Amino acid sequence: MEDWVSCRSEEQKRCGEKGQSTFDESEEEQWRKLKEEAMIDSDDSEGAAGDEGAVVLAEAKRRKPRKSGKVIATQKCAQPQNQHRHQQKLTKSLSTYDMENLLKQYRNISAEEEDEVDVDITKFLQDDGVDSEDGEGPSVTATELLSSLISGRSADTNKTEELADSFPLANLNDEVFTYENEAAVKKTPRNKEKRTNKAGANYVIKETVVEELNVVTDLPVEVRTGSQHASTDFLNGCPPKALFYWFDAKEQPHTLTAPGTILLFGKVCVNEEDEEFRSCCVRIQHVHRNVFLLPKEGSTDAEVVQEINAICRGSGIEERRIKFVERYYAFEEPGVPREKNRWAKLVYPGRYPPFPNKGGLTHVQVVVGASRSLLELFLIKKRLMGPSYLEIEHLVTAMDRVSHCKTEFLVPSPKDIKVYNSSKPPPPFTVASIQLHAQLDSDGVKNEVIAASIALYGDVSIDGERKPNITECFTGVRQLSPDAPLPLDLETYCLSKRMPGVHRFINERALLTWFAETLAALDPDIIVGHNIIGYTVETLLNRYQELNIVRWSTIGRLDVRRFPRIQGNNFNLAIEKEACVGRLVVDTYLLAREYYKSTNYKLLSLSTQMEIKGITDNRGHFEPGSTVLVKDSMMSSEALCPILLQLLNCAVLSFNVASFLDVIPLTKRLTLLAGNLWSRTLYGARSERIEYLLLHAFHNLKFVTPDKKKRDLKRGREDDDDEGKRKTKYQGGMVLEPKSGLYSEYILLLDFNSLYPSLIQEFNVCYTTIDRDENTVSAEVPPPESLICLSCRAAGLPSPCLHKCILPKVIRGLVDSRREIKRMMKSERDPGNLAMLEIRQLALKLTANSMYGCLGFEYSRFYAQPLAELVTRQGRLALQNTVELIPQISPSIRVIYGDTDSVMIQTGIKDDIGKVRNLGFEIKGKVNQRYQSLELDIDGVFRAMLLLRKKKYAALSVVDWQGEGKVYKREVKGLDMVRRDWCPLSQHVSDAVLKRILNAEGGEDILDFVIKYMKGVAQDVRSGNVYPLEEFVISKSLTKEPESYHGTGYPHAVVALRMKQRKEGVRVGDLIPYVICEGDEHIDDKAYHIDEVRRSDGLSVDVEWYLSSQLYPPVMRLCEHIQGFVPEQLSEAMCIASHMRTERDVKEEDTANDFSHCSIFKSRALSECFPTATALQVQCTHCQLVVPVDPHKYINDMFSSREKPPPTAPFELYVCFNCGRSLPLAYLANCMTQMCHTIIRQFYCSGGNVASVRALRAQFTYLRAMFDVPQALNCPSAVKNAHRVLSLRCLGTDRKLYTLADVERFPDVEPVDPLLACAESFYRRIDHLFVSLDKLFDTP
Structure with a gap:
């Protein structure tokens, strides 16, 4: 074999250059017959192991026929004496060659230069019925053909040129290839997109040009x-x-x-x-x-x-x-x-x-x-x-x-x-960042490893003093099946692309054996990977055991020969962690969830958010663990090299993410503070860190510490079934009811520094100071005499003694250390030292803030509910006292929201940041006078703020509030647009609306912009010519296996099940992207993966569902607290059903006679929604007192009452709040009309400025909402029916009493309320108060 593959003459090398040919179907059939003839006496055996397990004919070229049409004269080459022996060797080895691959490579040949010598191979086809151009030629079998290829090594020198013309020779050895100069190749412009429409589709197809992957980092070529x-x-x-x-x-x-x-x-x-x-x-x-x-x-x-x-x-x-x-x-x-x-x-x-x-x-x-x-x-x-x-x-x-x-x-x-x-x-550490690519086998049951990469960093400072570089890199890949060998020139090609350390393997066992041996040889101290605990180690252990890999335990440093037991189908996390003992495991997925806020924790997404670069200049199309590789993508070096490059790039990105988060020095510093195992800190054992910190503290003072508690898993499951999630047994922090609305004045944000740790110090909350027993529910602040133990008191030692107040002392030590480090940071100028100090202060902060958790966590070793309840109670008192103190400082300010340890104050100041600062310092000083350890500080200043409800707001934060206050940054908390289960289009639309709301200036009308903008968006969505399919993708995370979801309402689980049927990798924690398409009524049946939509010609996006469920709700919630906004205006502009219920609404039964629906109106009083509106007040015709007319409040009070009126009893909507007697409708309508005319006269006298326009719109919107009882803003259909029933029990304009019996006899009867008619008529007159000069003087 070595002799056969080593034959290359000068003319043969010339034949290895570029050429091009095309075969029709008849030629392809003849080549298949040649293969069957050549393999008729061969056995199907497996190739040799290792790198030479598969032989492919690389760089095989075929020449174009000459244009003249002449038949090229061929001469039968001289046969060497040992020709028969060579033919036997060839026939014996044919079973190990992939002839189909040979044919594909033989056909897929690039264009040839015009001056090259053409080769005529038609003589090899004539015996099978394929004629040459002149219909003549010798007959040659497949064995003779391949034998001729081999015999070229023994041909006479003077016949070399004729041999080259007669036989297209293939390069079979791993020699060094010369590739094109990359600089001379004209590259496709990057980031160029082509937007087209697919037939029948109602979305834009975005075709993105695939960019070539190029290495931008110098990788070590010399591999040990x-x-x-x-x-x-x-x-x-x-x-x-x-x-x-x-x-x-x-x-x-x-x-x-x-x-x-x-x-x-x-x-x-x-x-x-x-x-x-x-x-x-x-x-x-x-x-x-x-x-x-x-x-x-x-x-x-x-x-x-x-x-x-x-x-x-x-x-x-x-x-x-x-x-x-x-x-x-x-x-x-x-x-x-x-x-x-x-x-x-x-x-x-x-x-x-x-x-x-x-x-x-x-x-x-x-x-x-x-x-x-x-x-x-x-x-x-x-x-x-x-x-x-x-x-x-x-x-x-x-x-x-x-x-x-x-x-x-x-x-x-x-x-x-x-x-x-x-x-x-500390000594330098060796870090290995690993990345696997595994995909389901042909049966769709097991994950099989296809490729693996290791990026080695040999001199890593665990204190973060210096940035390490890659020392070595290794990448192993195996063929997908015996009939799909890897290209022989893979290593050489990858090396030419600046990617060293590539190895080929014939099967998975050889690959994993190499991987285990490489880990043992490199002997890393730390292993880095993304989702390495939940996926990589589990996959390795399963495949190690399945294939019986001897050195499987090199994933850790404990030499174990016996495989651990599998519980169920996979290893549990405890077994995975046990297998890695001796090597620290840095799982960037777990640590990013701990120390980085994001909605998508996939590796490539994280690196984009963090603006982290790997070794390539772009991301490519391959994503390890998600992309399914097929044979065609691994048959050529040109296709396989970018895949392996991206695999190695992901290994590098994992290490770079860990470096960006500083998780190695940070977790080390946290471990030094707590005194536990570093590996446990890396796994995120926060409660265990605090336990060890207290164990060390109490052991040093000769305390007997409690044993660790065992979790009652059975009880936990029962509680989960009963309540969904067990709740805290005591009250937590205080959350004030927000005063919702849009604020254009400066908002001052004050915050207690480390509230709970400070309260523990302030009131000496400790196990040693508070008397309690098993029946104690609410503990009290310890008195001074409890701060010294009996033995120290007998010895005459001062209070508090050494054996008391241990918990406050530990926290005080952490706080004092952090204060000292922050003082050092102010004078430090060296960036490296400053970064190390930042890590130290952050570790101290995280540890101090976690101290309270050990008190309230039920399964903590140091769990003490009375102490935890005392801390939260004192926190509520501190917040309440602060809220009560603020109006005493300045009557013009008010608290609009507060949450646990912070308060938001409406300052009433519009344009002077200095006054805001001074006000904050004044409040801070007076509050801090009350405490010794508890400290209130200015956390920030908001230039504008949209406060919706608890824990949901958006604001423009003043970055330089300590300076000129000219730099702003937007902060969004809890809104729909920051959640990943809203499609990108919904997020972009919400972002545009929110941007206009927060940045609105005096000459802008927010509501007019929103109505016009959303009308345009709805038209664009329905047209299908503006937004690409990617804008409609909703992503939701799998919290458990798709098969474990029961019932309906889980479209992502349905899509994940179909993905598993297609043998795509689906794991718990993955984000499942799906699109809602037109079709069945239930959302589960309308959800499809984005790739399913792309491949199908019959699926169209359900635009009406997206408009009503993804666009209308978040925009409506953003605008609902703005003066003058009515949801009907938005729904009409978007051409959707008024107040249409979304999928997120709770399902309700149709209970028309149920009077318990108190949510039919807005959750707050109309006076809070429209604080500047003038209320309607009339003089009672009976008691002569001036009373307000507020049917909104009257209906709400009735619905909130437990007493339900009889279904046939008269219902008086307009009554005097003093004497309780009904008021005449005509009289009320008269008073209403006079009031509206007065308001319009005042508007004309004001000059018609922007402020008066807003006030007028808000006033008439308030009146319309006040009397629009039957329509009930934001009212679902079932509750609207209940309202309609109540309204029909009112006295109509004809002075008749309409009851339920009348409704049954005359279902279409619905009397008109004269007050509502008056309010609507004046509301419609608003648009007639203005003249559009643009339209008036517009010339055709």
Whole structure:
């Protein structure tokens, strides 16, 4: 074979240049017959393993026939003597070649230069019925054809040119190819879009030109081989001491080999002069358990010891020591005194099982620490506060290695380990960022790995001092099936595209074996990946086990041969994390959700939002894990290289996202504060961090700390079924009722700094200061005498003593440290040091703000509901006191909204930012005088604000409010436009409307703009010639498997099920894009994936659904609190049904006689909606008092009342609020008409300025809304029917009483309310008050 593929003469090389040919169907059929003839005696066997598992005829070229039409004279080449042997070798190996691929490559040939020599191959087709141009020629079989290709190596030198003309030779070896100069190629203009309309479609098709991927980062070309990374022992013998930097640990359970052992993973210094470190595993032996037992009152020490010994003997604990010590206790165990007590301390080796704690003991009241892990006890007792240097003595080289580390030692006792107190910087870490591409197999059941990339960073500072560069990169790809081999020139082609380290494999097993061996050779300390825990590791473990990969455990550093057990179809998260022990796992998906706010956490979307660049100049069309690869996309290097480049680019992007978020130095700093495992912080264990912080604090003061609680999963499921989600058992923060509306004056935002941590310090809230028991629901602020323990008081120590107020002291230490760091940041000028200080202060802030959570989280080890309730109660009081104080400072200001720790104040100032600042400082000073630790500060200033409802507002924030106040930034909280389940068109429309609302100037009319703009949008949507299909895509995240969704109303789940049927990768957490199309009535049946819509000619966007459900509701909600806005105007402009219900509305039954609907009007009084409108007041004809006429309020009060009137009782709509007697309709209509004429006269006298126009529109809109009872603004159809029934029980204009019986007899009868008719007539006259000069003087 080597001889065959090595034959290349000069003329053969020339034949490898560009050419072009086309075959018709008859020629293709003849080539298929040739293949069958050549393979008739061959067996179908699998190719060789590794890189040579598949052979393809690369760069095969065919020449165009000459235009003259002459038959090219051919000469039968001389056959060498060993021709028969070569033919046998060829026939034997044909089974390993993909002849179909040969034919495809033979046909798909690029254009040839005109001066090239043409090749006539028609002689090879004549025996099969395909004639040459002259109808003559020799007959050659397929074997002879391929033999002729091979025999070229033995041809005579003087016949080389004839041989080249006779046979098109193919390049079969991995030689270096010369490609076109990229600079000389004319590139397609980038970002060029073509917009067309598909026949029958009501949307614009946006055709985007696919951009070529180019590497813009210099990647290392020199790739080290695996032998250079081989694990060797760098230490000759064991030194007396070793400097060891630890960052991960693992406890060996008592049920496995070597029980009672703790494994520390880190880096050991092997050369202090050169600062050389190697990965190391330290196995600590003879770790002991500690259990504390509180004797019952009246029991002697001997009785307690005897009972403990009996329990130990029954549990097989043969070695033990018991002694009595004094310890403090301050937690929630019932019956345990919260002062110093005498406890029995049991110490025994960790190789024995945990001490049984079944209760019901005779002489022991409570057992604490029985379930505590050896690792937790080791970290607490040795005071290991996160990753740090350790000084280790008495090292012994481990002979039976249990890890993949370069070095491994045994330590006889935990006493041989000491914390190395030094400011020595941490060693450099090795980081591997990995990215897989897996897709479903042919059966659509299992995920199979197709390709994998590793980007290695060899010198990473875990403190973020410097930005690392890529040290090495590796990419492996395997063929999809045995009949689809990869191109042989793939590595060379990729290298020419500046992408080194590409490897080809014949199957998945070879690929995963290479991947596992590469990880072992590189030996990274940190593994980075996007969704690596939920997807990458799970996929690897499943495929490792399925294919029985021997070195599967190299994903971590613990050398394990037995595969973990699978629970169900996949591994759970605990098993995945266990498999990665020894290597820190940075999952950028989880950490981005923790530290970055976004609506789309996919990798490519995150990198776009963060403006992060990878190694390529654009994104391409391939997305790992989502795009489904087919054979055609992997048959040529030109098609496959961009895919592999994008795969490597995603690995680089994952690391860049981690660098952008600073998650490595930030999580390390958080771990140093808490004293837990760094790996647990990376997994987002926030409550565990606070637990370890308090464990260290209380252990250092000789407190017995509580055991970890086990979750009652069964009860949790029952609660979820009953309530959907369990609610907090106590009241949380205060949220004030917002005064909704549009504000054009400056709004001052004041905020309490770290409210709950400050309250804990302010009122000394601690486990040690507040008396409580299991029945305590509401605790009180501790008195001063509770701030010192009995022993310290007896010793005459000052208050508070060392054993009290521990929680406030811990928080105060965090707050003081952060204040000091922020002071240092003000004078720091070095950008690197400033970034490190920023990380430190952020870690302190996050830790301090999380302290309150340990009090209120039910499954926290330090859960104390009375303390949590006390903190929130004091927070509500602080906010309420502030709200009451603000009007006392200045009567002209008012609080318009408040939420937990912040208040928004309407200042009444329009154009002086200095006055706003001074007002804020004045309020801040007077509030802060009341507290010692609690501090109110100015959080910001809003130039304009649209306040809709609780936690929903938009505002123009003044960025430079401490300066001139000329720089603005828009803030949006809780509005529809920031949610991803609204289509882009809805978001863009809402954005345009909101922009006009917030930036409206005096000469602009907001409502006129909104009506005209939405009318135009509706026309454009219906035309189908403006908006592309992408504007209608709705995205929703899968919170569980698609099969787990039950019932209706889950269109994204229906679309996901169809995606799975098409064998597309669908995972929990994925965003499912779908479009609502015309068709069935239910939304689930109308939802289609965007690709389904693109491929189909019969699907059209349901524009009416989008107008009524995606465009109308958010715009209506934005405008509903603006004076003069009526939803009917918007619906009429958009030509949709008035007050049409959307899919988001709650389904209601048609209960026309149900009088409990109090939501038919706006949620607030009309006087709040129209604060400047003049109310209608009349003199009662009975009691002679001037009373307001407010049917709106009257109807609302009646509906909110529990007493329902009889269905046939008369209903008086207009009554006197004083005497309760009905008012004559004619009299009211007279008063109404006089009032309206007076308002119009005042308008004419005002000169018709913009302010008076707005006031006039608001006034008549107010009157129309006041008397439009039967129409009921924003009223669903069922409630409108109830209103209509009530209105028909009124006295009509004919002075008749209409009841329900009349309605049944005359269903079309609906008397006209004269007040409503008057209001509507004057409302219609508004447009006649103005003359359009443009139209008047418009010339044709």
